[in-house]
Amino acid sequence: MRQLKYSKELYSKTALIKAAYNFTDKAYLHLDADxxxxxxxxxxxxxxxxxxxxxxxxxxxxxxxxxxxxxxTKNIRELMLARAVATSVVTSTEKNTELDTEDETEYNEDEILRDWFDSND
Structure with a gap:
């Protein structure tokens, strides 16, 4: 068994745990700190x-x-995600307008049941 020592000033706890995790297939590891x-x-x-x-x-x-x-890079990634999500948001007035338009459209049953190939030969 070998014991390694790392300064808390140089390395974060997150980096230590991730490094140790990447070695779990090769070795048994025990972590400790003072x-x-x-x-x-x-x-x-x-x-x-x-x-x-x-x-x-x-x-x-x-x-x-x-x-x-x-x-x-945390702030820039959060900003990019917020902008991407914000561009896909539909406001309630836009949504209602689209739904109202669909409701006003009347479909003739013959148009719905007609075969596309018959009408487009």
Whole structure:
């Protein structure tokens, strides 16, 4: 069993958990913390294959970068989603006008039951 130590100043809890999750297929992991550090204990699931500490360090770094990008772009993503949803909203007056138009249209039963191929040959 190896125990790794990561500073809370450099890495977020979210990045640590995501990195650990990505290693659950290769190893058993235990996470712990004190006031200044996160501790990660790694035990390989396969006794014949070692889990590289360097791979885990690369993964926690990648997850930290992803988390920072997520935080930096959160506002723009929320704005884009709000604009996309707002353009698809139908106001109640528009909806009522459309429904009223449909109700005024009268359909002749012969037009509805007529075969398209018969009338368009």
């Amino acid at each position: 006031n200044d550090y996160y501790y990660v204990s790694i035990v390989s699931k396969n006794e014949n294959q070692e889990v590289s500490e360097k791979e885990f360090e690369n993964e926690i770094l990648a997850q930290s970068a992803r988390h920072q990008i997520y935080l930096q």
